Amino acid sequence: MSETMSCPVCRYEIDKGLSECTQCGFKFVGATQEFSSPGTGGIAIDVSETCGKPHLVVTKGPLAGAIFYLEPLPVSIGRDPDCDLFLNNTTVSRYHAVIEMINGKHKILDKGSLNGTWVDGRVVDEADLVEGTLVQIGTFSMRFSYL
Secondary structure (H helix, E strand, O other): OOOEEEOOOOOOEEEOOOOEOOOOOOEOOOOOOEEEOOOOOOEEEOHHHOOOOOEEEEEEOOOOOOEEEOOOOOEEEEOOOOOOEEOOOOOOOOOOEEEEEEOOEEEEEEOOOOOOEEEOOEEEOEEEOOOOOEEEEOOEEEEEEOO
16 A cells, blocks of 8 residues: 655645645645644754755745745746646736746746735845745745755
């Protein structure tokens, strides 16, 4: 009997080895290891797997603690299951944003989303992503990192 896990979006039980939920289409882009800290109830992430790889860590909202690796680029972000980073929430546009490498820099570009793409507290059409940049898409708050 194979091991199963619950999809973090729709909670459908799927085989652990799959890279995509067979029910809702959520793509498992990166591995996240989490546990409740004693006495705090917080989430800790095993960063040994993330060092040197560009990624977004969800810090607040649905999927808090999830890590999304941003390779290969470009990475499309949105509510459509065909997006590379599928954020299944009505506050996210179907094709909300994209992360690309432009002139050697990671950039996030809004794709005409209804609620906007927020970077470090302001709405942007495009912005550079550097270590620690805060990105908010709908109810998802994420921190960009290489570390």
